[in-house]
Structures are given as structure tokens and as C-alpha cells.
Amino acid sequence: MSVNLNDECQTEKKIANILKIAAIKEIKRIGFDEASEKLSLSRTGLRLIWSKERWKVTEAIRVAEALNLPALKKMLRVLDKTDGRSGSEEGDYPDWKMQ
Numbered sequence: 001m002s003v004n005l006n007d008e009c010q011t012e013k014k015i016a017n018i019l020k021i022a023a024i025k026e027i028k029r030i031g032f033d034e035a036s037e038k039l040s041l042s043r044t045g046l047r048l049i050w051s052k053e054r055w056k057v058t059e060a061i062r063v064a065e066a067l068n069l070p071a072l073k074k075m076l077r078v079l080d081k082t083d084g085r086s087g088s089e090e091g092d093y094p095d096w097k098m099q
Contacts, residue, residue, distance in 0.1 A: 012057045019060035026067045
């Protein structure tokens with residue numbers, strides 16, 4: 001079975017975009033001060049990542065994890081199942097998968 005790298009790249013971009021949208025909604029909900037504290041970023045740093053055109057998947061995951069977005073764990077479990085690995089148990093997502 002061959003792997004189409006272009007498809008994988010497109011999937012990663014879609015995942016990053018979904019996580020970015022979820023993160024921005026959460027930042028709006030909790031406010032800049034609380035979000036910058038959770039992300040260990042200044043308000044300026046928070047605005048920079050907010051305004052970025054494209055996020056890398058690792059960056060989107062870090063932001064979503066720091067904001068404790070429920071959609072993140074669900075999405076990662078689905079990815080695990082489609083990638084042939086067993087899904088994670090309830091609780092925190094393993095650190096090695098976040099890198």
C-alpha cells in the first residue's frame with residue numbers, strides 16, 4: 001500500500017486549522033488574560049499565534065492541549081484508530097504522542 005504524502009500533508013493542514021478555530025473560540029470565551037496565562041505567553045505572543053495564517057500541527061496541538069480543548073483528545077483518539085494504533089485511555093494524552 002503506497003502512502004500519498006500530499007494527502008497526509010493536506011490532512012495535517014486540516015487538523016491544524018480545526019484546532020486553530022477551536023483554540024480561537026476558547027480564547028474568546030475565556031479572555032486574553034486567562035489564555036495567555038494558560039499558554040505561558042504574553043498578550044503580544046498570544047496575538048501573534050492567533051493572527052498566523054497557518055499553524056503547524058504540533059503548535060496547534062500544544063495550544064489546544066494548554067487550553068484543555070475537549071475536541072483535541074477526541075480528534076487524537078480518532079487519528080490513532082485510523083493510524084492502526086489503539087486509542088488512548090481516558091485521561092491525559094501521552095506526552096510522547098504530543099511531540
